[in-house]
Amino acid sequence: MDQAMLSVVRAVEAGATTMKGVIDATGLSRLKIERALNALEKQKLLVRDGQGFRGTGPTRTTQPARECGSCNACCDILEVAAVDKPVNQLCGHWQADTGCTIYERRPQMCRSFVCAWLQGHLDDDWFPAKSGIVVHFSQDAVNVTVDDHCRDRWREEPYLSKLAEWSLNGISRIGNRGYATLVVSGADRFLLLGRTVVPEPTLFGTAFLPLTAETFRFWRAKSPEHLQRLHERIAEIERIRQEFGSCAIPENEDDDPQAPYRPALLRQSNHA
Secondary structure, eight states, rough: HHHHHHHHHHHHHHTTOOOHHHHHHOOOOOHHHHHHHHHHHHTTTTEEEEEEEEESSSOOOOSOOSSTTTOOOOHSSOOOOGGTTTTTTTOEEEETTTTTGGGOOOOOHHOOOOHHHHHTTTGGGGGGHHHHHEEESSSSSEEEEEGGGGGGGGGSHHHHHHHHHHHHHHHHHHHGGGEEEEETTEEEEEEEEEEEEESSSSTTOEEESSSSSSSSSEEOSHHHHHHHHHHHHHHHHHHHHHSEEEEOOOOOOOOOSSSOHHHHHHHTOOOO
């Protein structure tokens, strides 16, 4: 938890429930407070509703309720570029029976890192040394990194259901308050859309359309312009659904639609 988040948590704990109240209590800018609030919401440490801001329970502003104990999964599974440590390779500065040999001068990533299990968001099935899965939060994502020795563990229960739940929560957020659920398993990368798994999502984004409450049709964008066209077609599909009650959904994952979208969609849907 960075200093801005800590200041906001303390302000809310002290009774600040509005943006003005938090600004007055912390002296931070509105932008910094908004970023901190977004991060705290994603970590389920704070809720914003019609009554303002409120904590969700103990916020662990000092020490986490749990301790790492024998677990060194973050020193093994995660990438730490500052010490040239690749993903899924035990850090060269780790020694058995000693632990981190550079602890006093460890990189900032190591100093600030707290996994979701240590924060208390996950039960003991998720203990990283047991599950082989390290979950942590960033500004715009739930990041899931999986040990090479159990690359498909995240697809099993109880793990997949929790990740799907987080994914659906992230998708349902509004504007810049949304977040992605990303899985790194060996050399593979995945984006979760509920229970739909998008392999190797592109840097340009993924457009998606709900099929059921937990599954989606998706298209991986090849460029910002491609993503825009996909979103425009999805918006047209939604309008046709509202007008006619149904609309055909193009099957080809990698297609590149071109405007106008409505005539082709109406013909495919037999609404022409």
